[in-house]
Amino acid sequence: xxxxxxxxxxxxxxxxxxxxxxxxxxxxxxxxxxxxxxxxxxxxxxxxxxxxxxxxxxxxxxxxxxxxxxxxxxxxxxxxxxxxxxxxxxxxxxxxxxxxxxxxxxxxxxxxxxxxxxxxxxxxxxxxxxxxxxxxxxxxxxxxxxxxxxxxxxxxxxxxxxxxxxxxxxxxxxxxxxxxxxxxxxxxxxxxxxxxxxxxxxxxxxxxxxxxxxxxxxxxxxxxxxxxxxxxxxxxxxxxxxxxxxxxxxxxxxxxxxxxxxxxxxxxxxxxxxxxxxxxxxxxxxxxxxxxxxxxxxxxxxxxxxxxxxxxxxxxxxxxxxxxxxxxxxxxxxxxxxxxxxxxxxxxxxxxxxxxxxxxxxxxxxxxxxxxxxxxxxxxxxxxxxxxxxxxxxxxxxxxxxxxxxxxxxxxxxxxxxxxxxxxxxxxxxxxxxxxxxxxxxxxxxxxxxxxxxxxxxxxxxxxxxxxxxxxxxxxxxxxxxxxxxxxxxxxxxxxxxxxxxxxxxxxxxxxxxxxxxxxxxxxxxxxxxxxxxxxxxxxxxxxxxxxxxxxxxxxxxxxxxxxxxxxxxxxxxxxxxxxxxxxxxxxxxxxxxxxxxxxxxxxxxxxxxxxxxxxxxxxxxxxxxxxxxxxxxxxxxxxxxxxxxxxxxxxxxxxxxxxxxxxxxxxxxxxxxxxxxxxxxxxxxxxxxxxxxxxxxxxxxxxxxxxxxxxxxxxxxxxxxxxxxxxxxxxxxxxxxxxxxxxxxx
Ligand code: C2E
Ligand code: CA
Ligand code: CA
Numbered sequence: 001x002x003x004x005x006x007x008x009x010x011x012x013x014x015x016x017x018x019x020x021x022x023x024x025x026x027x028x029x030x031x032x033x034x035x036x037x038x039x040x041x042x043x044x045x046x047x048x049x050x051x052x053x054x055x056x057x058x059x060x061x062x063x064x065x066x067x068x069x070x071x072x073x074x075x076x077x078x079x080x081x082x083x084x085x086x087x088x089x090x091x092x093x094x095x096x097x098x099x100x101x102x103x104x105x106x107x108x109x110x111x112x113x114x115x116x117x118x119x120x121x122x123x124x125x126x127x128x129x130x131x132x133x134x135x136x137x138x139x140x141x142x143x144x145x146x147x148x149x150x151x152x153x154x155x156x157x158x159x160x161x162x163x164x165x166x167x168x169x170x171x172x173x174x175x176x177x178x179x180x181x182x183x184x185x186x187x188x189x190x191x192x193x194x195x196x197x198x199x200x201x202x203x204x205x206x207x208x209x210x211x212x213x214x215x216x217x218x219x220x221x222x223x224x225x226x227x228x229x230x231x232x233x234x235x236x237x238x239x240x241x242x243x244x245x246x247x248x249x250x251x252x253x254x255x256x257x258x259x260x261x262x263x264x265x266x267x268x269x270x271x272x273x274x275x276x277x278x279x280x281x282x283x284x285x286x287x288x289x290x291x292x293x294x295x296x297x298x299x300x301x302x303x304x305x306x307x308x309x310x311x312x313x314x315x316x317x318x319x320x321x322x323x324x325x326x327x328x329x330x331x332x333x334x335x336x337x338x339x340x341x342x343x344x345x346x347x348x349x350x351x352x353x354x355x356x357x358x359x360x361x362x363x364x365x366x367x368x369x370x371x372x373x374x375x376x377x378x379x380x381x382x383x384x385x386x387x388x389x390x391x392x393x394x395x396x397x398x399x400x401x402x403x404x405x406x407x408x409x410x411x412x413x414x415x416x417x418x419x420x421x422x423x424x425x426x427x428x429x430x431x432x433x434x435x436x437x438x439x440x441x442x443x444x445x446x447x448x449x450x451x452x453x454x455x456x457x458x459x460x461x462x463x464x465x466x467x468x469x470x471x472x473x474x475x476x477x478x479x480x481x482x483x484x485x486x487x488x489x490x491x492x493x494x495x496x497x498x499x500x501x502x503x504x505x506x507x508x509x510x511x512x513x514x515x516x517x518x519x520x521x522x523x524x525x526x527x528x529x530x531x532x533x534x535x536x537x538x539x540x541x542x543x544x545x546x547x548x549x550x551x552x553x554x555x556x557x558x559x560x561x562x563x564x565x566x567x568x569x570x571x572x573x574x575x576x577x578x579x580x581x582x583x584x585x586x587x588x589x590x591x592x593x594x595x596x597x598x599x600x601x602x603x604x605x606x607x608x609x610x611x612x613x614x615x616x617x618x619x620x621x622x623x624x625x626x627x628x629x630x631x632x633x634x635x636x637x638x639x640x641x642x643x644x645x646x647x648x649x650x651x652x653x654x655x656x657x658x659x660x661x662x663x664x665x666x667x668x669x670x671x672x673x674x675x676x677x678x679x680x681x682x683x684x685x686x687x688x689x690x691x692x693x694x695x696x697x698x699x700x701x702x703x704x705x706x707x708x709x710x711x712x713x714x715x716x717x718x719x720x721x722x723x724x725x726x727x728x729x730x731x732x733x734x735x736x737x738x739x740x741x742x743x744x745x746x747x
Contacts, residue, residue: 006074013067020060028056087135094131101127160230160251163237166244168193180219180230180251181208192249217251229258317390319368320375325453328389328397332449335401336442345442346403347449348413349456350374353434353468355394360619361652362429369426370394370433377420397453406439406473413437417469434468436460445474458482488542491529496551500528503559506726507737508578508697511716515746516723518738520576520610523560524726525552544584553585554594561595561609563729565602571739578610580642583617586625596635606636612663614642618653626657633658640697645685654692662689664715666700672709679709686713 076088151172154161160177164170169191173183181195182203195201201208206221217230231254237246315327323331335345352358352374359367374396378388387399403409423432438459440452455474458481463472495501505521527534543549557579564577585591599606611632617625618641629639640661641654645668653659664685671678689696698710701720710718723745724737733739 006070010067010071010074013063013070017060017064017067020056020063024056024060090131091135094128097127097131158253160249162192162249162251164192164247164249166246167191168247171246177249177251192247228253228255230254320372320390322375322378322396323387323389325389325391328387328391328399329449329453331387332399332452335399336447336449339442341443343402344444346400346406346409347440347442347452347456348398348400348409348471349391349438349440349453349460350378350396350398351436351457351460351464352394353436353464355433357619358431358433359394362426366426370424370431373424374420374433374435377416381416381419391453395457397456403441409439410471413471417471421469436464436469437471438463439471439473441474455479485542485545488539489546489548492539492543492546492548492552495527495529496548499555501552501555502526502528502728503556503563504726504728505563505732506719507724507732508576508717508719509723509745511711511718512744515744516718518575518743518745519717520578520608521564521732522578522612522719522726523556523580525556525580540582544582547584549582549584550588550591553581553588553591556580557594558598561598561602561604564608565604567729567732567738568604568608571742573738573743574605574608575738575743576608576610576638578612578640580612581617583614586613586617586628592628592631595632595637599635607638609636610638610640610661612640612642615644615653618657618659629657640695645681651688654694659694661695661697661717663719664696664698669698669700669702669706669710669720672703672706682709683713686715690714 072088072092076085076092151174154172154174155176157174158176160180161172161174162170162177163172170183173181177183181201182205183190195208196210196212199209201210205223206219209218209220210216211218215232215234217232219228219230221227230251232249232251235248235250236244237248239245315324316322317324332347339345352370355367355370358370371390371394375388375390378386378396378398382388382398387401389397389399391397400409400412417435417437420435421432423430425431438456438461440446440456440459442452445455446452455478458478459472459474462475462478463470466472502525503523504526506524507518508520508522509516510519525536525540527536527539540549543552560577560579564575567573568575581591595609598604599609613625613629633639638660639658640663641659642663643665644662645665654662662685664682668678668682668685672682673679686696688694695717696715697717697719698706698715699719701707701710701718701722703722706720707718707722710716727735727737731737737745
């Protein structure tokens with residue numbers, strides 16, 4: 001039952017008792033006379049009202065007693081610790097006893113002799129006083145914070161505790177304190193201040209010395225020869241008015257801490273001594289030091305040698321001994337970091353013209369000689385101080401720190417070119433190499449070494465266009481061209497993904513008595529970029545550089561073979577298909593598979609396929625390309641040399657490679673009737689073809705004059721706008737060039 005309900009029940013019982021009491025005295029009022037009567041102690045007659053009141057008095061007593069008992073029970077039942085019940089029970093019994101006494105007096109007095117009352121009442125009062133006293137005693141005994149308990153606690157703790165009065169006379173010392181100061185009861189009366197002041201407070205076993213300043217005690221045991229250390233706190237005890245009435249001391253054993261501190265100090269000292277001893281050894285016994293030093297020097301030397309070798313490998317070009325690209329860039333970046341804004345540097349990119357050709361035709365050793373010669377000239381000309389680098393294959397770099405003026409660089413490069421172009425004797429061959437150079441400026445063009453090299457290279461490429469031994473400073477227009485290139489690469493990426501390429505076909509013809517006959521087609525790629533048809537001249541070189549030509553080339557091969565196969569089958573023809581293949585494509589390991597798969601898939605005769613390779617491909621990739629070309633030839637595919645006569649004078653490859661046909665370059669055809677030189681070259685090439693038993697095709701025929709020149713010299717295989725322009729597959733049939741009408745045409 002909850003406390004709330006218990007209170008309610010008790011309240012109801014009390015209320016009933018009170019209501020009865022009021023009711024009784026209202027119903028049976030007691031007259032003043034009756035009281036007087038009672039006072040006279042003579043009970044002659046009982047007033048009717050009093051008799052009635054006494055009769056109903058029970059109705060008040062009953063609920064009142066019930067309420068009292070219940071209330072007491074409820075209170076006691078909530079005391080958890082049964083030991084604490086006793087004082088309550090005592091008080092309760094006391095009250096009951098006093099109640100019983102009172103009732104006894106109340107009832108017994110009128111009936112018996114009144115003289116008993118004076119003896120009974122004091123008895124009742126005494127019982128109450130006794131029970132309350134006992135209860136208070138018991139309460140005090142059970143209080144958790146009674147002084148007795150506090151003493152008990154203080155005696156169990158290890159810390160020594162001392163309480164003094166305001167004069168520092170010891171009032172209390174716990175067991176630890178007694179033990180520490182060897183107190184006996186009489187000693188406890190001592191003054192604690194005196195003990196602290198006594199420099200040799202001693203017992204039989206030990207001496208205590210106090211240091212009042214630092215509140216420390218040192219206990220030295222006489223017999224055991226050991227020491228203990230203590231720290232003490234002093235607290236002033238003030239009463240509520242701030243009046244000092246005593247002191248409280250807590251004395252703590254901190255021997256362990258002091259000892260570990262001392263140990264640490266000792267170990268430091270030991271360490272110091274040891275170090276001193278060792279250094280002494282090294283300093284004073286010089287032979288030991290010398291041995292050590294020699295060993296160290298040898299080891300260091302060995303390591304430095306190794307490091308230098310590694311450095312050389314990592315940072316030097318092994319052929320020329322110049323800094324390699326990585327080292328050059330990192331040196332430049334360092335310089336740029338330390339450069340103040342007033343300074344300007346120049347980077348020159350130097351490139352050997354036609355190095356690839358020389359290297360491929362004359363051999364690798366020859367190429368190496370040229371590179372070493374170039375490096376030597378650079379070193380001799382600029383001196384060891386100049387920052388020089390071989391960036392890669394035939395590319396060199398010269399760094400002009402704080403270059404002064406462009407005129408200065410210009411002068412230097414002009415005389416450098418002179419020095420470089422002195423004919424050199426390599427093996428048995430005297431050779432003059434030519435160079436091109438590009439200049440880029442820091443910080444004007446860029447503040448990054450890598451980018452500066454790129455820009456100088458762009459400038460060098462432009463210089464190359466101008467001829468031999470020319471140099472150019474970078475211009476923003478070059479940059480625009482470069483950015484255009486990047487844009488094209490990105491656009492090509494999308495074009496490849498979206499299949500935006502189409503093929504146009506230009507007929508190749510053979511002259512006949514009546515006219516000419518279409519014998520084959522050349523596949524020429526176009527890019528359908530939205531509404532505009534983009535011609536290969538504006539994207540092939542980019543696609544080659546970005547290697548996208550490989551992907552594009554696969555499309556060309558598949559589409560061209562599919563179309564020619566369909567055309568021949570539909571109209572029962574045997575036209576050949578010429579496909580242009582660029583150098584990059586020959587390096588594609590899947591080229592062979594792409595082509596042979598397309599042939600099988602379309603069930604097409606390999607003999608009718610002609611791969612057009614430029615001289616550059618055939619010359620520069622001689623060895624790598626040879627085996628692939630031979631594989632194609634073995635398959636039955638024919639090889640023709642595109643743009644013949646324009647670039648190379650070496651005809652060596654004509655003997656070594658299984659070439660089927662050469663295509664005379666348009667440039668010579670244009671010279672017909674205009675340039676004697678061109679005509680002579682054409683005549684020589686045509687004779688050469690006859691001698692070597694090579695098929696010759698002239699392309700770019702636009703005029704009857706050109707046609708006449710060629711046919712009169714037995715060059716009957718022709719191609720050009722004069723006959724037909726390149727056109728889509730469907731136009732070939734729609735324009736009746738090839739189809740149900742055959743392939744014969746009249747002129
Ligand atoms: P190319 O192989 O020398 O092709 C001949 C180029 O001359 C073609 O230009 C053709 O349209 C053009 N031409 C033909 N007859 C005449 C003529 O009588 N007069 C004039 N002025 N031009 C004529 P096109 O189609 O613009 O191709 C340019 C070059 O792009 C080609 O030169 C070829 O090197 C390259 N090319 C074209 N298609 C492909 C391809 O599928 N793959 C690769 N790798 N290169 C391709
Ligand atoms: Ca061609
Ligand atoms: Ca050509």
